Amino acid sequence: MSAILPPAERLWYKHPIDRVEGTWLAIALTWCMILFFMMVGWHIWGKQNLSTETYRTTAEQYMAKAQAATEKYQVRTETDQEIPVVAPPPGADVYLVARMWSFWPIIELEKDKTYRLHLSSLDYNHGFSLQPANINIQLVPGFEHVVTVTPNQSGTYGLVCNEYCGLGHHMMVSRLYVK
Amino acid sequence: MATVATTYRTCPRSGLQFERQAEWLIKAHAFMGVVWLLIGGLLALGVVLTRWPAVRWLEAPTFYQVLTAHGLDMLIFWIIFFEIAVLHFCSSTLLRCRIATPKLAWLGFVLMVVGSIVNNVAVYQGGSSVMMTSYVPMMAAPSFYLGIILFAVGALIGCGVFFGTLVVARREKTYEGSIPLVTFGAMTAAIIAVFTLLSGALIIVPAWLMSMGLMNVDPLIYRTVWWALGHSSQQINVATHVSVWYLVAAVVLGAKPMSERVSRMAFLLYILFLQLASAHHLLADPGVSTAWKVVNTSYFMYLAVLASMLHGLTVPGAMEVAQRQKGYTKGLFEWLRKAPWGNPVFAGVFISIIGFGFLGGITGVMMGTEQLNLIIHNTIYVPGHFHATVVVGTTLTFMALTFYLIPVLFKREMIAPKLAQWQPYLFGLSMYFFCLVMMGAGTLGVSRRHWDMAFQGAALAYEWPGAAYLMMGLVGIGGVAAIVGGAAFIYITVGSLLWGKKLDGGATSAQFTPVKRAAPAVVAEGYGSSGFAAPGTFVLAMVFLVSFVLYYFINWKYLSTLWGLS
Ligand code: HEM
Ligand SMILES: [Cu+2]
Ligand SMILES: [Cu+2]
Numbered sequence: 001m002s003a004i005l006p007p008a009e010r011l012w013y014k015h016p017i018d019r020v021e022g023t024w025l026a027i028a029l030t031w032c033m034i035l036f037f038m039m040v041g042w043h044i045w046g047k048q049n050l051s052t053e054t055y056r057t058t059a060e061q062y063m064a065k066a067q068a069a070t071e072k073y074q075v076r077t078e079t080d081q082e083i084p085v086v087a088p089p090p091g092a093d094v095y096l097v098a099r100m101w102s103f104w105p106i107i108e109l110e111k112d113k114t115y116r117l118h119l120s121s122l123d124y125n126h127g128f129s130l131q132p133a134n135i136n137i138q139l140v141p142g143f144e145h146v147v148t149v150t151p152n153q154s155g156t157y158g159l160v161c162n163e164y165c166g167l168g169h170h171m172m173v174s175r176l177y178v179k
Numbered sequence: 180m181a182t183v184a185t186t187y188r189t190c191p192r193s194g195l196q197f198e199r200q201a202e203w204l205i206k207a208h209a210f211m212g213v214v215w216l217l218i219g220g221l222l223a224l225g226v227v228l229t230r231w232p233a234v235r236w237l238e239a240p241t242f243y244q245v246l247t248a249h250g251l252d253m254l255i256f257w258i259i260f261f262e263i264a265v266l267h268f269c270s271s272t273l274l275r276c277r278i279a280t281p282k283l284a285w286l287g288f289v290l291m292v293v294g295s296i297v298n299n300v301a302v303y304q305g306g307s308s309v310m311m312t313s314y315v316p317m318m319a320a321p322s323f324y325l326g327i328i329l330f331a332v333g334a335l336i337g338c339g340v341f342f343g344t345l346v347v348a349r350r351e352k353t354y355e356g357s358i359p360l361v362t363f364g365a366m367t368a369a370i371i372a373v374f375t376l377l378s379g380a381l382i383i384v385p386a387w388l389m390s391m392g393l394m395n396v397d398p399l400i401y402r403t404v405w406w407a408l409g410h411s412s413q414q415i416n417v418a419t420h421v422s423v424w425y426l427v428a429a430v431v432l433g434a435k436p437m438s439e440r441v442s443r444m445a446f447l448l449y450i451l452f453l454q455l456a457s458a459h460h461l462l463a464d465p466g467v468s469t470a471w472k473v474v475n476t477s478y479f480m481y482l483a484v485l486a487s488m489l490h491g492l493t494v495p496g497a498m499e500v501a502q503r504q505k506g507y508t509k510g511l512f513e514w515l516r517k518a519p520w521g522n523p524v525f526a527g528v529f530i531s532i533i534g535f536g537f538l539g540g541i542t543g544v545m546m547g548t549e550q551l552n553l554i555i556h557n558t559i560y561v562p563g564h565f566h567a568t569v570v571v572g573t574t575l576t577f578m579a580l581t582f583y584l585i586p587v588l589f590k591r592e593m594i595a596p597k598l599a600q601w602q603p604y605l606f607g608l609s610m611y612f613f614c615l616v617m618m619g620a621g622t623l624g625v626s627r628r629h630w631d632m633a634f635q636g637a638a639l640a641y642e643w644p645g646a647a648y649l650m651m652g653l654v655g656i657g658g659v660a661a662i663v664g665g666a667a668f669i670y671i672t673v674g675s676l677l678w679g680k681k682l683d684g685g686a687t688s689a690q691f692t693p694v695k696r697a698a699p700a701v702v703a704e705g706y707g708s709s710g711f712a713a714p715g716t717f718v719l720a721m722v723f724l725v726s727f728v729l730y731y732f733i734n735w736k737y738l739s740t741l742w743g744l745s
Contacts, residue, residue, distance in 0.1 A: 002697030003429040003436050003497070004273050006356040012439040020496060020711045021441045021489070024720055028488040031724065032481040035544065038735065039473055042550050047743045049550055054465040079638040106639075114743070119465070125314045125398065127557050127626070131641055133742060134624040136556035138463045140398050141316065145465030150743030158641025162557040162626035164310050166317065167240050170630040175639045 050137065053146040059122040062144055066095035066118070070105045078106055078175075085177075093118060093146075098126040098139045101168035103159055108177040111154045119145045127162035130176060136162060151178040185277050189692070191685040193430065193587045196692065200281040201271035205264045205588060207288055208337075209581065212260035213672055215295065216574070219252035220665045223658065230559075231655025232632060232648050239630040243308040246628060248299060250311035254569060255330070255412075256295045261577050262368065262419050263291070263337035269365035269422065270344040275691040276353040279343025283336055290333030298326025310628060312409065315386055315401045324387035328380070335376045338369045354694040360436050360443065361429070364422030367446040372415045379408040399466050406460040416569060417487065418449050420531070420576040424494045427528045427579060431519065434501035435697065437493050437712065445493070448486035462552035472549050484544055491536045492720050495529075496713035503713075511715040523599045527579025530607035531572055538614050539567035541727045551734050553741070557628075559654075560621020567614040570661075575607050578668050585672065591679030599671050606664025613657030620650035 002008070009015065017025075043049055073086040073094075084105040088094045090113035097104045099122040109115055119128055121139040128137040137147065161172035188197045197205075225245040228236040237245060271278050278284055300322070301307045307319035345366065348354060358366070382404040388394045425442070428434035436442045461467050502514030519525045542564040546555050555561060585593050593599055625632060625647050632651065634640035711717055 003360045003425040003434070004362075005359050005694060005697040006354050007360070007439045008697045009356075012357055012443055015438050015440040017441055018437045018496075018712050020713050020717050021437055021493060024492045024717065025441070025485075025489065027724065028485050031488075031727070032485050035481050035484075035548070035731075038731075039549050042735075043469065043473075046550060046739070047745070048553065048738050048741050049469075049745055050463065050553060051745055052465075052467065052469050081638070124317045125402075129557065129624065129626060131624045132644070134554050134558075134622075135741060135744070136463055136553055136558060136624075138461075138465070138556065140402070140465055142398055143465040148743075148745045152740075152742055158639075160624075160626055160641055162629065163314075164243070164628040167243065167308070169243075169628070170239060170634065171637050173634045173637050173639055173641055175641075 051145075051147045055144040055146075056142060057120060057144040058142065062095075062118075062120045063097060063122060066097045066104070069093060069095045074105070075108070083174075088115060090114060092116070096120075096128070097122060098128070098161065098172075099123050100166055101161070101172040103161070103172070103174035106175050106177070108179065109149075109151050110179050111151055114148060114150045117147045117149050119147060124165045125163045126165050126172070127160070129160040129162040131158040131160055133157060138163060154178045184689075186687045186689055187275065187691045188687045189685045190587050191683055195272055195587060196275045197588065198271050198275075198277045198691070200278045200284070201267050202588065204278060204281070204284050204288065205267050205272070205584075208260050208264035208267070209584070209588075211288075211292060211295075212257050212264065212577075213581070213669065215252045215256035215260060216665070217669050218299075219249055219257055220662055220669070222246075222249040222252065223665075224662055225249075227655055227658030227662070229630065230651060231658075232651050234655060235631070240305070240308065242630050243310075243628075244302060244305065247308050247310050248302045251298060251302070251327075252295075253574075254311060255327075258416060258569070258573060258577075259330075259334050259412075260291065260295075262372075262415060263287075263334060265419055265423065265577075265580070266337060266341040266365055266369055267344075269362045269426075270341050270348070273359055273362050273694070274344070274348040274354050275694050276344055276348035276351065277691075279340055279347045284340040287333040287336030287340065290329050290336065292333075294326045294328070294330030294333060296326070297322050297329060301326060312405060313386065314405070315389060315396045315398055318390050321387060321390045324383050324390055327383050328387060331376045331379050331383070335373065338372045338376070341365070341369050352693065353691055355696050359694075360439060361422050361426045363443055364418055364425065364446050367450050368415045368418035368422065370450055371411055371418060375408055375411040375415060378404060378411065382408060399464065402461060402464065403467075410460060413565075413568065414449055414483070416573040418446060420535075420573045421446075421487075421490045421494070423576050423580050424490070424528055424532060425497070427524055427576075427583065428494055428498050428501070430583065431522060431525045431528075432498050432501045434497040437496050437500060441489055442493050445486040445489040448482050452482040452486075462547075462549050463556040469549070481544075484540070487536075487540060491532065491540070491723070492716060494532060495719065496716040499713040499716045511718055514715060521600050523603050524579045524583045526600075527575050527582070527603035527607065530603050531575040531579070534567055534571035534575070534607060534611050534614075536723055537726060538611060539564060539572055541730050542618060543568065544727070545731055545734050548731075548734075551738055553744070554734070554738055555621055557626060558621035559625045559627045559629075559651075560618050562627055563614045563617030563619075563621055566610060566617065571607060571610050571614065575603065575610070578606070579603065581668075581672055585675045585679070586682055589676055589679075590682045590684050591675045592682055593671060594674045594679050595671055598667055602664060602667045602671065605667065606661055609657050609660035609664055613654060613661050616650045616653040616657055620647055620654060623647040623650065625651060 073088040074084045075087045087108040093116045095118045121141040126139040157176040159174040307323040309319045507514040507517045
């Protein structure tokens with residue numbers, strides 16, 4: 001029962017290491033190194049790395065920019081609430097606003113083209129969960145996050161808020177089109 | 180020798196010596212823990228029956244309220260009450276030492292009780308359905324934060340008393356040599372707890388002031404510091420339940436640690452490296468740099484992963500060596516087949532070890548990888564993962580320990596021993612299933628903390644695939660089964676305290692008997708095969724490694740099909 005008794009030899013850090021443990025230690029350490037290099041390597045060779053381009057902003061500042069961009073690229077409106085649909089040209093800056101409890105505007109992109117997608121929240125934390133692509137990004141108020149995206153499949157995507165944002169959280173859902 | 184008036188009771192069943200104050204403190208903390216487990220379990224029923232799409236039991240506001248309380252009552256109140264009990268046990272009982280400052284220890288207990296009640300009342304009054312993470316600027320009532328603060332101060336006092344008791348034990352020479360491994364593990368838990376509780380103070384106090392309109396807290400700073408609390412508190416759980424694994428291996432099988440050096444180094448790694456891993460909760464956040472994410476999730480986290488991988492080998496390895504010494508030496512796995520599977524203390528711990536490693540560990544590393552986080556962040560995969568760590572890992576281990584303590588500490592014969600035999604299987608295995616299907620649903624993208632996956636009434640509703648609905652239905656079934664297993668635990672524990680046959684408490688004396696050192700280790704080498712003391716465990720470890728590698732790379736493959744992001 002020695003795990004609950006003082007060890008037989010006082011200097012525990014001099015105890016011998018068993019073969020099983022030594023081998024496992026070497027294997028596990030190697031594996032941990034691989035875990036590390038995968039993460040770094042993906043930055044070099046991988047195509048899915050979340051951008052860290054971020055600016056501090058306020059709700060007013062961000063909304064003003066989003067409004068300007070939306071007016072510029074608006075092509076139609078959808079639903080009874082007449083939510084604008086924007087179709088920016090490739091390479092453009094696209095703004096998405098998250099607030100209780102809606103996303104604004106609806107974005108329409110082209111397949112295999114690259115866009116600078118700006119994300120922010122006007123009030124609480126929200127979530128950007130693009131389905132079924134399953135890309136999930138946190139939206140934090142006061143921060144404008146610029147993510148460069150290249151859609152690789154056309155279709156109608158669901159955009160779900162997946163950060164709890166108050167009692168209407170489950171109503172916060174929108175769309176994103178890729179042509 | 181100091182002459183403090185107290186008595187020591189030697190339990191005739193286990194040989195453990197309980198000091199009077201410590202005995203009551205352990206009982207009180209463990210009992211309060213079980214009370215919160217009961218409440219949290221009732222709330223879990225509300226949560227799970229609402230997330231089951233075909234049932235959708237509670238209304239949305241009630242659901243969010245119940246989920247807030249479930250998280251707090253389980254993760255914070257149940258677990259930390261029980262952990263303080265474990266700390267007092269590992270210091271006072273294992274070292275046969277009086278509690279350093281019993282009055283202060285009781286003050287800590289009272290603060291914890293008051294704090295947890297104040298916090299819960301705030302949640303049930305409504306207006307504080309902010310989830311346990313309470314991300315600013317969403318605000319709860321001031322008493323919500325105040326309750327957490329009082330509770331944390333109480334827990335901090337509990338840790339202080341633990342350290343004090345270690346000092347007293349050393350000074351009064353209640354033991355020879357170094358402290359036992361289990362106490363050492365508990366000490367690492369207590370050190371991490373101090374760090375955690377201080378980070379908590381650093382962020383919950385400002386949030387409390389903010390709730391009263393006295394200051395403003397930046398949302399991203401809040402998230403960063405909150406996770407220094409939220410993440411390291413999980414580290415307390417791991418250090419504590421791993422200590423209990425060693426304890427149970429020792430008392431049930433007479434197992435010795437394979438090497439004190441490896442096990443203790445692994446505990447030290449937890450202190451050195453895990454507390455900074457809060458980064459892996461912020462991988463999908465704006466405003467944190469890539470280098471910071473990589474350093475924190477790799478350098479810091481992987482060395483703690485290494486520690487867990489070591490414990491994952493050494494605990495079953497120690498069991499194997501002990502079993503082989505008893506003559507169960509046939510083949511690779513006779514030691515395991517002939518293990519006491521009918522003893523809920525052993526079965527609970529073994530189910531916990533396997534589930535914690537395979538379900539909790541592998542998925543934790545996957546989701547903690549910077550890029551892979553994109554495919555699971557805030558999906559129900561996350562609760563799937565942490566129910567494997569904190570329920571299968573910590574809770575099931577604590578349940579097993581409670582079964583051990585019923586005759587030893589509470590001096591009662593366990594009622595319904597047959598039910599107790601089944602309890603770890605029912606609770607543990609249904610939790611395995613529950614976690615797996617939650618992760619399945621999360622892999623399909625289903626959100627966590629979400630009342631209605633059908634988005635009824637929303638103009639632009641998204642239609643989840645049928646498989647996602649199926650998974651969430653299975654979550655409901657697995658969850659209800661686990662709750663039945665949890666109810667069995669409560670029934671056995673509370674029932675034994677109320678109606679169990681009273682057992683002989685054993686002799687009491689005014690003096691402790693000093694703890695002797697362990698007998699020098701027998702050379703283990705002769706028992707295994709090919710020079711390996713624990714070949715069976717090594718094979719299990721290799722199975723683990725292969726699953727780990729496969730699952731990890733499958734997820735990279737999945738990630739590579741996503742949109743280009745840069
Ligand atoms: C006994 C059976 C249990 C069941 C059926 C259960 C069920 C659930 C479910 C379905 C969720 C996710 C809800 C959602 O995100 O929409 C959840 C969340 C959670 N559970 Fe459990 N749970 C159980 C036990 C426990 C235990 C023992 C603990 C801790 C020791 C625990 C800690 C948590 C925490 C911390 C959350 C997260 C709350 C949040 O998102 O703020 N649960 N539980
Ligand atoms: Cu939202
Ligand atoms: Cu939301």
